[in-house]
Amino acid sequence: MSTLFEPLTVRGMTVSNRIAMSPMLMYMAAEDGVARDLHLVHYGARILGGVGLVMTEVTAVLPEGRISTSDLGLWSDEHIPGLARIVDFAHEHGAKMGLQLAHAGRKSKAQEQGVAPSAIAYEGLPVPRELTAPEIDDIVGAYAEAARRAVAAGFDCLELHVAHGYLLHEFLSPIANARTDEYGGSLENRSRIVLRIASEIRRIVPDSMPIFVRLSAEDVVDGGISLKESSWLASQLMAEGVDLFDVSTGNIVPGYEAPVYPGYQANYALDLKKELGVMTAAMGSISSPELAEYLVSSGAADLVFVGRALLRDPHWALGAARLAGADPHLAIPTYARATGPYERGF
Ligand SMILES: Cc1cc2nc3c(=O)[nH]c(=O)nc-3n(C[C@H](O)[C@H](O)[C@H](O)COP(=O)(O)O)c2cc1C
Incomplete structure (x- = not known):
């Protein structure tokens, strides 16, 4: 019996299996942030390839929140049709679509100087400009507006990117946040912007729409955030209506000092699940169906987010289904002609 090919319901969204395409920035949007045919084909290939949930790459809530000038955006209604086309394609072929909302903060290379909680540079990048409190209000508003547009585009769920050293993670981590106002200092203060955004988004999106949060559960560096702090944050986010945590680590500074091996971050997903009884997704070097x-199956996570294995092979999930003896959802039923032994002929 394969759990990987069992459906999963999160709020009003039911995915047909437990395989999610991990958000991966392709650096292929035009400078206006609009999705191109190439995005439809790129995501479409994984949709036809049997992935239950496709999460978009980082999608910037503001132009200055892009990692690069080739990121997708959702700061304008003009971004809606290009994304809606991909969502419609997913729905037509049995997959669900999530959108990852992001602001790159001090790691933005889309302009000469990024913005951040404090004027502390990410090594190798310019010193960012410290955000004022009214500017923080504007960013909260931009997230809410982008969420409204994602709903209009038909997305099934949203993911807040609170990991990998981008703006919301920068607020959480004392490594990047030295503020002395209500957004810095205590864990409660460092969490304030994230909690405000989650609360605003929950207010705007339909009740049935799940909200995921991608966390860097630990900074894996001295003076960074700990699993205990992330667990507290997750409990507060749950109270704001967040449904699932997609658990990563690190990247507040360049390099990763801890050991990396297949499934190396899954223990964090399990820890959060055990402590909070919340749904989790495991991610990081998960490239074998086994x-x-x-x-x-062991209950460490409810979903797996698969990244690079899906870049290598858009049909990774169909191969996993065959291995598990599960009946894969074939968007193109004729693909079944390719599953028999080769000597049978066509
Ligand atoms: C090319 C590339 C782009 C990525 N872009 C994003 C992104 O937009 N948002 C994000 O949260 N993670 C991003 N990641 C991280 C992946 O989502 C994933 O968590 C990471 O690659 C580890 O999983 P894997 O070993 O299955 O690839 C990216 C990774 C790669 C390789």
Whole structure:
């Protein structure tokens, strides 16, 4: 029996299996942030390839919140049709679509100087400009507006990117946040912007729409955030209506000092699940179907986010289904002609 190919319901969204495409920035949007045919084909290939949930790459809530000038954006209604086309395609072929909302903060290379909680540079990048409190209000508003547009585009769920050293993670981590106002200092203060955004988004999106949060559960560096702090934050986010945590680590500074091996971050997903009884997604170097099956069958996580394995092979999920003896959802039923032994002929 394969749990990997069992459906999962999160609020009003039911995914057909437990395989999610991990958000991966392709650096292929035009400078206006609009999705191109190329995005439809790129995501469409994974949709036809049997992934239950496709999460978009980082999608910037403001132009200055882009990692690069080739990021997707959702700061204008003009971004809606290009994204809606991909969502419609997913729905037509049995997949669900999530959108990852992001602001790159001090790691933005879209302009000469990024913005951040404090004027502390990410090594190798310019010193960012410290955000004022009214500017923080504007950013909260930009997230809410982008969420409204994502709903208009038909997305099934949203993910807030609170990991990998981008703006919301910068607020959380004392490594990047030295503020002395209500957004800095105590964990409660450092969490304030994230909690405000989650609360605003929950107010705007339909009740049935799940909200995921991607966390860097630990900074894996001296003076950074700990799992205990992330667990507290997750409990507060749950109270604001967040449904699932997609658990990563690190990247507040360049380099990653801890060991990396298949499924190396899954223990964090399990810890959050055990402590809070919340749904989690495991991610990071999950590239074998057997490991993916183990993680969801053992209860470490409800979903697996698969990244690079899906870049290598858009049909990774169909291969995993065959291995598990599960009946894969074939958007193109004729693909079944390719599953028999080769000597049978066509
Ligand atoms: C090319 C590339 C782009 C990525 N872009 C994003 C992104 O937009 N948002 C994000 O949260 N993570 C991003 N990541 C991280 C992946 O989502 C994933 O968590 C990471 O690659 C580890 O999973 P994997 O070993 O299955 O690839 C990116 C990774 C790669 C390789």
